[in-house]
Amino acid sequence: MEHSISPQLLKVRRMERKQIHDIPKEERPAYHVSAPTGWINDPNGFSIFQEQCHLFFQYHPFSKKWGPMHWGHCTSKDFIKWEYLPCALAPDKSYDEGGCYSGSAIEANGEHVLIYTGVIDRYLDDGFHYYRQVQCIAKGDGIDYRKNEQNPVITGESAPAGSSLEDFRDPKVWKEEDGYYLAAGSRSEDGSGQILLYRSQNLDQWEYVTVLDQSRNQYGKMWECPDFFPLGDKQILMVSPQDMRAFGLEFHNGNNSIFLYGQYDKQSHQFQREKVASVDYGLDFYAPQTLLTKDGRRILIGWMQSWDANITPVSFQWSGMMTIPRELTLEHGRIYQRPVKELENYRTDMVRYDHLQITGATALDNIQGRVLELLLEITGLEFEHFQIRFARNHEYETFLQYNRKKECLTIDRTHSGIDRDVVCRRKMELAPMEDENGKKVLKLRILLDKYSVEVFANDGEKVMSSLFYTPLEADGIVFDCDQTAWVNIIKYSFEI
Numbered sequence: 001m002e003h004s005i006s007p008q009l010l011k012v013r014r015m016e017r018k019q020i021h022d023i024p025k026e027e028r029p030a031y032h033v034s035a036p037t038g039w040i041n042d043p044n045g046f047s048i049f050q051e052q053c054h055l056f057f058q059y060h061p062f063s064k065k066w067g068p069m070h071w072g073h074c075t076s077k078d079f080i081k082w083e084y085l086p087c088a089l090a091p092d093k094s095y096d097e098g099g100c101y102s103g104s105a106i107e108a109n110g111e112h113v114l115i116y117t118g119v120i121d122r123y124l125d126d127g128f129h130y131y132r133q134v135q136c137i138a139k140g141d142g143i144d145y146r147k148n149e150q151n152p153v154i155t156g157e158s159a160p161a162g163s164s165l166e167d168f169r170d171p172k173v174w175k176e177e178d179g180y181y182l183a184a185g186s187r188s189e190d191g192s193g194q195i196l197l198y199r200s201q202n203l204d205q206w207e208y209v210t211v212l213d214q215s216r217n218q219y220g221k222m223w224e225c226p227d228f229f230p231l232g233d234k235q236i237l238m239v240s241p242q243d244m245r246a247f248g249l250e251f252h253n254g255n256n257s258i259f260l261y262g263q264y265d266k267q268s269h270q271f272q273r274e275k276v277a278s279v280d281y282g283l284d285f286y287a288p289q290t291l292l293t294k295d296g297r298r299i300l301i302g303w304m305q306s307w308d309a310n311i312t313p314v315s316f317q318w319s320g321m322m323t324i325p326r327e328l329t330l331e332h333g334r335i336y337q338r339p340v341k342e343l344e345n346y347r348t349d350m351v352r353y354d355h356l357q358i359t360g361a362t363a364l365d366n367i368q369g370r371v372l373e374l375l376l377e378i379t380g381l382e383f384e385h386f387q388i389r390f391a392r393n394h395e396y397e398t399f400l401q402y403n404r405k406k407e408c409l410t411i412d413r414t415h416s417g418i419d420r421d422v423v424c425r426r427k428m429e430l431a432p433m434e435d436e437n438g439k440k441v442l443k444l445r446i447l448l449d450k451y452s453v454e455v456f457a458n459d460g461e462k463v464m465s466s467l468f469y470t471p472l473e474a475d476g477i478v479f480d481c482d483q484t485a486w487v488n489i490i491k492y493s494f495e496i
């Protein structure tokens with residue numbers, strides 16, 4: 001497909017080949033996708049094509065800052081080991097000159113079909129700033145993609161009256177029995193987010209169907225990066241709203257990602273929302289997207305960074321990474337998230353402490369490091385505070401603190417080397433769960449990968465993801481309790 005590779009794309013591909021190898025492996029996360037070079041944000045086109053998982057991402061290869069968006073690309077056979085592929089899309093057409101923004105992908109008629117937002121951004125002869133977001137198609141073989149001659153395939157004019165022509169983006173495509181559908185983010189007449197549903201028989205011609213749901217200024221402004229999928233007996237609309245206001249411990253100020261639980265009538269295309277909850281309660285999480293595996297698992301991946309607190313150190317040659325892919329299940333009326341089971345294939349060097357009494361600060365033999373998994377079951381819940389301090393030395397530490405009385409878990413990276421005025425703490429409500437014998441237990445599964453921590457609480461009931469860029473020598477782990485806790489601890493290293 002060489003003919004369709006534009007000079008812009010060729011330039012990036014040449015540059016990438018060199019730069020990817022210039023970044024030492026030691027500097028990158030061990031089992032999380034990170035920017036090949038330059039900057040990445042949202043996961044895009046997360047899909048299975050020809051038996052492999054493909055992940056694209058918003059990508060500015062020329063610097064470590066957001067800039068004209070490309071689609072970077074990598075693949076994996078098991079969601080854990082990733083291989084970089086050449087950059088897939090560059091902003092090289094009149095309808096995407098301002099960037100190839102987020103979108104999704106699907107396998108159709110033996111081809112890999114990408115649907116993305118093209119940004120038209122230019123000054124007209126009379127000086128008028130013409131800005132539009134439109135939806136575009138590119139088809140390919142898993143490496144090279146050619147953009148449709150008929151692009152754009154959807155423009156904002158198709159949306160209900162009063163909808164924004166400028167904020168209309170991030171199409172997520174899927175297949176139903178009666179054809180293809182896509183959900184795209186938009187702004188309604190009241191200026192806040194809405195999700196539009198479109199339908200197509202061939203992926204090239206699209207018709208507008210309906211508004212799936214709207215913010216009505218309650219859940220932020222623009223709704224970005226929608227996804228829409230069934231889970232258990234619910235239908236989930238997942239969106240990433242901009243400019244939200246904090247609400248209790250559920251939502252924080254700024255960009256959030258939320259699950260809207262509801263019911264969906266496939267005939268009338270009506271979505272009835274029942275409740276809303278955060279996807280992740282950490283400091284660095286945004287724009288998640290899901291795929292369905294051949295064996296029926298709904299897997300989610302998110303951008304593990306925040307727009308407002310981008311803390312990548314200047315010395316790094318890359319900026320941006322993804323979360324661990326997580327399997328979603330509906331249990332006890334809420335969405336549980338667990339790291340994909342494939343991660344367990346890479347576990348090594350188990351260390352185990354059973355029924356250990358923790359009183360005061362306690363370091364344990366063979367429990368330290370920055371690339372590992374910790375499984376904790378905390379019982380004997382008679383204390384007020386229990387802490388796990390990690391990525392620790394005389395200068396740095398990040399910690400998790402459980403306040404038993406308030407039933408609240410805090411992540412705190414105040415002492416993680418950040419010298420800017422960014423938010424360093426977030427709390428989430430978390431009650432102990434009951435084990436099989438009806439006994440109260442607090443379960444924490446903690447994944448560390450050099451600069452990130454993901455905490456899966458109570459078998460995945462709630463998750464917190466956060467970054468901390470401290471030197472890797474800060475690798476101590478200390479457990480601390482103001483009274484007495486009884487804990488079972490398992491630690492694994494990973495060999496990737």
Ligand code: FRU
Pocket residue numbers: 041042058069101102117169170224225286287
């Ligand atoms: C979300 C987002 C998307 C957009 C992309 C641009 O993080 O703002 O709505 O498509 O990033 O890079």
